[in-house]
Amino acid sequence: MSTPVSSSSPVASPPLRRILGVDFFVGTIDEATERAISGGLVVAPSAPGLAVDLVKSPSYREALTTADLAITDSGYMVLLWRLFAGEKLPRHSGLKLIRAVLAREDLKKPGAIFWVMPSAEESARNLAWLRAQGFAVTEADTYLAPHYKPGPIHDEELLARIEARRPRVVMLAIGGGVQERLGCGLRERLSYRPGILCLGAAIAFLTGGQANIPPWADRFMLGWLLRLLSSPRKFWRRYWDALALAPLLRRHRDRLPALRA
Numbered sequence: 001m002s003t004p005v006s007s008s009s010p011v012a013s014p015p016l017r018r019i020l021g022v023d024f025f026v027g028t029i030d031e032a033t034e035r036a037i038s039g040g041l042v043v044a045p046s047a048p049g050l051a052v053d054l055v056k057s058p059s060y061r062e063a064l065t066t067a068d069l070a071i072t073d074s075g076y077m078v079l080l081w082r083l084f085a086g087e088k089l090p091r092h093s094g095l096k097l098i099r100a101v102l103a104r105e106d107l108k109k110p111g112a113i114f115w116v117m118p119s120a121e122e123s124a125r126n127l128a129w130l131r132a133q134g135f136a137v138t139e140a141d142t143y144l145a146p147h148y149k150p151g152p153i154h155d156e157e158l159l160a161r162i163e164a165r166r167p168r169v170v171m172l173a174i175g176g177g178v179q180e181r182l183g184c185g186l187r188e189r190l191s192y193r194p195g196i197l198c199l200g201a202a203i204a205f206l207t208g209g210q211a212n213i214p215p216w217a218d219r220f221m222l223g224w225l226l227r228l229l230s231s232p233r234k235f236w237r238r239y240w241d242a243l244a245l246a247p248l249l250r251r252h253r254d255r256l257p258a259l260r261a
Contacts, residue, residue, distance in 0.1 A: 021256025040068025047242035
């Protein structure tokens with residue numbers, strides 16, 4: 001049986017719905033934004049991540065099941081939940097969340113956000129876009145992620161950089177399946193509690209690094225189709241893997257599936 005949504009009261013727990021052992025936030029996007037920047041690990045699991053990494057990677061699994069905020073990024077998961085559980089859930093994508101976070105004027109101040117970028121090319125594009133939007137971001141506010149191996153991630157250089165800068169938000173703009181493991185390791189070892197947002201390619205949708213996904217397409221859960229049409233060779237396998245989410249969710253509903261060898 002799914003976890004009940006909490007009643008609204010000053011001391012109520014956050015409204016959650018447990019799906020595959022992960023407690024997804026089902027409040028409003030404004031509430032999610034406030035929780036995201038207040039501190040802790042924020043994840044936006046994709047359908048392929050839930051279908052594959054959740055049952056194959058112990059460290060990814062730990063990140064999702066211990067996250068301080070998990071948002072319903074996967075439109076496929078939301079549709080499947082409605083089909084199997086008969087309940088309509090709000091869908092809050094990583095793109096919607098990053099738009100809401102970046103709309104906050106207080107995060108445009110120097111040092112407010114620290115960015116972990118996937119490459120020098122993406123970093124240059126993202127920085128140019130952020131500066132054009134009024135963000136006081138410099139090279140000192142960014143870090144180029146190396147290639148991380150499977151398993152738990154402990155990046156000593158990144159840890160030291162964040163401790164030195166002490167930003168309010170750490171934005172992990174790297175690949176899904178990796179960023180969650182990195183974010184989990186950072187949360188465990190940092191001496192303070194910033195918001196650690198694992199929103200991956202969301203910034204690239206805004207800066208032109210990936211297919212443009214307008215708000216209407218995101219609202220109607222068509223982002224996956226635009227990505228597939230823009231780069232079919234790059235994304236076909238990703239969405240093929242996502243199909244395994246249907247039998248997994250039909251069988252387990254709210255329960256955490258067993259790890260596979």
